[in-house]
Amino acid sequence: MSVALGASERLVVRTVPVAGPVDLIGRLPHPSALAWIRGDEGLVGWGEAVRIAVPGGDDRFAWAGRRLEAIFAAAEVHDPLRVPGSGPVAFGAFGFDAKSSDSVLIVPRTVLGWRDGRAWLTTIGEPEALTLVRPLVEPEGIGWTDGTLSAPEWGSAVGAAVERIREGRLGKVVLARDLWAESRQPLDARVLLRRLSDRFPACYTFAVDGLVGATPELLVRRSEETIESLVLAGTTPRGRDAAEDEVLADRLLHSRKDLDEHAYAATMVREALTPLCDSLDLPDSPELLRLANLQHLATPVRGRLNSERSVLDVLAALHPTPAVGGTPTDVALDLIRELEVMDRARYAGPVGWVDARGDGEWGIALRCAQLEGNRARLFAGCGIVAESVPEAELAETQTKFRAMREALEG
Numbered sequence: 001m002s003v004a005l006g007a008s009e010r011l012v013v014r015t016v017p018v019a020g021p022v023d024l025i026g027r028l029p030h031p032s033a034l035a036w037i038r039g040d041e042g043l044v045g046w047g048e049a050v051r052i053a054v055p056g057g058d059d060r061f062a063w064a065g066r067r068l069e070a071i072f073a074a075a076e077v078h079d080p081l082r083v084p085g086s087g088p089v090a091f092g093a094f095g096f097d098a099k100s101s102d103s104v105l106i107v108p109r110t111v112l113g114w115r116d117g118r119a120w121l122t123t124i125g126e127p128e129a130l131t132l133v134r135p136l137v138e139p140e141g142i143g144w145t146d147g148t149l150s151a152p153e154w155g156s157a158v159g160a161a162v163e164r165i166r167e168g169r170l171g172k173v174v175l176a177r178d179l180w181a182e183s184r185q186p187l188d189a190r191v192l193l194r195r196l197s198d199r200f201p202a203c204y205t206f207a208v209d210g211l212v213g214a215t216p217e218l219l220v221r222r223s224e225e226t227i228e229s230l231v232l233a234g235t236t237p238r239g240r241d242a243a244e245d246e247v248l249a250d251r252l253l254h255s256r257k258d259l260d261e262h263a264y265a266a267t268m269v270r271e272a273l274t275p276l277c278d279s280l281d282l283p284d285s286p287e288l289l290r291l292a293n294l295q296h297l298a299t300p301v302r303g304r305l306n307s308e309r310s311v312l313d314v315l316a317a318l319h320p321t322p323a324v325g326g327t328p329t330d331v332a333l334d335l336i337r338e339l340e341v342m343d344r345a346r347y348a349g350p351v352g353w354v355d356a357r358g359d360g361e362w363g364i365a366l367r368c369a370q371l372e373g374n375r376a377r378l379f380a381g382c383g384i385v386a387e388s389v390p391e392a393e394l395a396e397t398q399t400k401f402r403a404m405r406e407a408l409e410g
């Protein structure tokens with residue numbers, strides 16, 4: 001852990017109401033942006049008061065929660081608003097794999113929030129006398145190179161997964177691939193955030209430590225004792241017109257393959273949340289979620305926690321769901337390591353924010369890229385079941401890559 005303000009220093013945190021509406025992305029002063037935005041609402045942050053590098057291990061969410069609780073408990077907090085996201089907040093991204101050393105929590109020096117007609121500004125320590133505003137840098141001359149596996153190699157991996165499933169070793173596995181982009185300019189998260197949030201207003205557009213994307217999948221939102229989630233699995237493209245859209249949607253809603261793929265994820269979420277809740281509303285059949293480029297089967301979930309638990313405790317119970325892992329989880333995770341070959345890093349891990357009351361919102365890091373200077377590593381994956389066809393899954397990854405591709409290419 002590093003405390004930028006000095007290890008022994010106690011955080012002094014002040015939240016004040018400010019005039020809204022606020023253009024959250026427009027207020028980010030430099031490319032090292034922290035953001036969690038849906039429509040025009042959400043939180044952005046900049047500067048680092050505290051950075052916690054979370055070590056790998058099965059108890060990493062609990063470990064991170066204890067560290068954060070100690071820091072927040074010691075802080076002097078002035079927060080007259082006391083709404084989710086006011087007071088001190090940590091943005092975070094966890095590696096997909098429990099052993100990953102890529103997990104990080106960052107408590108920004110400044111947070112700007114805007115939700116339900118209310119705007120607020122939270123600062124930690126003395127206000128910076130001067131915040132240097134760096135001009136936006138657009139990506140330029142993007143070039144593309146294969147990731148760990150070429151498209152045909154990845155198609156063969158899908159074929160191998162289908163065989164294992166047909167042998168009865170598992171029901172579902174999610175296989176992903178990566179792709180590299182390189183710009184002539186250093187990549188600026190703010191430019192990508194703006195493009196993604198304009199194109200995908202229903203998604204959660206995020207930036208945490210260079211991980212930038214727009215995910216449709218809400219892993220969990222906690223507001224006091226209420227938790228919500230949106231389980232996604234089962235995908236089809238958008239049609240070229242309204243009529244084709246309807247045909248594709250209708251096919252998806254009745255596709256045995258997609259309904260099975262979805263049921264694995266919804267069932268696991270039900271099983272994981274039931275012991276944590278005294279009421280849980282999870283419909284038996286999915287509905288349709290339409291995005292700019294894709295349509296998904298979606299199950300909205302709502303529950304009431306039966307005891308005091310932070311949003312990080314709920315993450316620990318849910319991650320990895322079969323929307324990004326598979327069923328049974330352990331068999332699927334082994335197969336992912338064997339067939340994908342690559343390190344997923346933070347792709348498909350939880351990304352979001354948590355406040356000092358344990359409220360917060362976390363999505364699954366999908367439709368995203370990890371920025372590294374001029375380069376970006378993009379990721380996309382698909383649920384594979386017994387009836388999956390490699391060519392169709394490859395086409396689905398191309399469509400899923402498109403969100404970040406187009407954000408990079410303008």
Ligand SMILES: C=C(O[C@@H]1C=C(C(=O)O)C=C[C@H]1O)C(=O)O
Nearest residue numbers: 232234235323366380381382383
């Ligand atoms: C794995 C991804 O998406 C997940 C897989 C889906 C599917 O296979 O139908 C749908 C939504 C997500 O849960 C991804 O976008 O990379």
